[in-house]
C-alpha cells in the first residue's frame with residue numbers, strides 16, 4: 001500500500017459521510033492518547049479518523065510489523081535479509097537448505113528474517129528437496145509460501161498476534177471467484193504447505209485466509225528489496241486516490257505514518273493503495289483486482305480528476321476541446337469532447353478504442369530508454385495534439401525529465417545552456433502544478449521536485465548575477481524564490497531515511513539553504 005488537496009482545503013474532502021458511519025470501534029483506541037480512532041462504515045469497513053487536527057509532517061503512528069516476508073512475484077531472495085540472489089552468488093542454509101545471501105546474514109535468527117522456528121519447520125518437513133537450485137528462477141514460486149507460513153507459525157508461537165492477523169480483511173468470498181488469484185494460491189501456497197511439506201495442522205481455508213489477509217493488508221517495504229510487511233494498526237487506513245498521509249520504513253522495518261496535509265479532527269486518515277500518478281481507469285482496475293473493492297473517491301468520480309486532467313485527451317476534431325470520460329465510475333463508458341461552444345462538431349470514442357489507443361502509446365513509452373532525454377522530448381512533441389499536457393503518460397515522462405535535466409550524461413546541471421535550464425524550470429513547475437492536486441503537501445515526490453526546481457533557478461541566478469544583469473530588487477526576489485523552494489524541500493525530505501537518495505537530497509537541500517542564508521546576511525533580508 002502506499003500515499004494527498006491544496007493546503008487548508010482538506011476539511012471539505014473528508015472521506016466518510018456522517019450517515020455512512022455505523023459505529024465507533026474503540027478497541028484500537030489507546031486510552032485517549034492516540035491521534036486517531038477507528039470507525040466503521042458500510043462501504044469501507046473499519047477506517048481511521050483523526051482525533052485531533054494534525055499538521056503536515058506530524059507523526060500519526062510508528063510501529064514494528066507483525067510479519068515480514070517476500071512479496072508474491074519476487075525474484076529468488078535471501079530468507080534472512082531479502083537480497084535478490086538471482087544476480088549474485090549465494091548459499092543455502094546449513095540447517096534447512098533454503099537460500100541465504102551468506103551464512104553470516106544479519107537476518108538469520110532475526111525476528112523479521114529467517115527465524116529459528118521457521119528454519120526448524122522447513123528442515124523437519126524436508127521442504128528444500130522441492131527447490132531446484134540448478135534452475136534458480138524456479139525457486140521463485142516456492143518463496144510465495146514463506147510469508148503465509150510465517151503468519152501460520154504465529155498460531156503457536158504468538159497466538160495474540162495470530163488473532164490480530166485473523167481479525168484483518170481477507171475478502172475470501174470475492175477472491176474465491178477470481179481463478180487467477182485463488183488457483184495460484186492453491187498451487188503455490190496451500191498445496192505446498194499441506195501436500196508437499198505435510199503440515200496438516202493447517203486447513204485449506206485457513207491458509208487461503210492468511211493469503212488474502214497478506215494481499216489486502218500488506219505494505220510494500222524495504223530498501224532495494226522486494227518485501228511486504230503486515231502491521232498491527234497501519235492496515236486500518238482507508239484508501240483514497242488523493243491521500244493525506246505519507247509513510248516510511250526504517251532498516252528494522254519500523255513503519256512511520258505522517259500527515260502529508262493538514263488533517264482536521266474527524267477526517268478520515270488515508271493512504272493510496274494504488275499508484276497516484278496513474279489514470280482513474282488504471283487505479284480503479286488495480287484496486288478491484290488487487291484490493292477487491294471499487295473506489296468511489298472524489299478524484300475517481302470526477303472526469304477531470306479534480307482538475308489534474310490525468311486521463312484527459314485532446315479532441316482530434318476541434319483540436320482545442322478536452323476529451324473526458326462520460327462516466328469515470330464505469331470502465332465501459334464512452335469518452336467525449338467537452339468543448340461546449342459551437343467550435344466542435346462533436347467527438348465520442350468508445351472505451352475499447354480508448355484502451356487500444358492508450359495501450360499503443362504505452363507500448364511506445366515503455367520502449368524509451370529511461371535516460372533518453374531527446375526521445376522523451378520527441379514523444380511529448382509527437383503526442384502534443386493527442387494527449388492533454390497533464391495526461392498521466394505525459395506526466396510520467398515529465399517527472400523523469402524534471403530529474404534527468406541536470407543529472408544524466410550530456411545534461412549535467414553545469415553543462416545546461418539557458419534554454420535547457422528554462423526547460424527544466426518549466427517542467428518542474430508543470431509537475432508541481434499536478435502534484436499540488438494529486439500528491440499535495442509533504443510528499444516525497446513534491447520534496448524531490450522542489451529540490452529539482454531550485455537547481456536551475458540557482459544556476460541561472462548565479463550566472464546572471466555574475467554578469468551584473470540584475471537590479472537589487474530582482475536580485476532579492478530571485479533569491480527569495482530559491483530560498484522558499486529549498487526550505488520546503490528540506491522540510492519535506494528531512495523525514496526520508498538518511499541513506500536513501502531522497503534523504504541525501506534533503507541533506508543537500510539543507511546545505512544549499514545554509515549558503516543562501518549566508519548571502520542573506522550580506523545583502524540583507526529578502
Ligand SMILES: C[S@@+](CC[C@H](N)C(=O)[O-])C[C@H]1O[C@@H](n2cnc3c(N)ncnc32)[C@H](O)[C@@H]1O
Nearest residue numbers: 043044045046169216217235236238239291293
Ligand atoms: C487494508 S484494509 C483496510 C481495513 C479494513 N477496512 C478493515 O476493516 O479491516 C483494505 C480494505 O478496506 C476496504 N477499503 C479501504 N478503503 C476503501 C475505500 N476507499 N472504499 C471502499 N473500501 C475500502 C476494502 O475492503 C479494502 O480491501
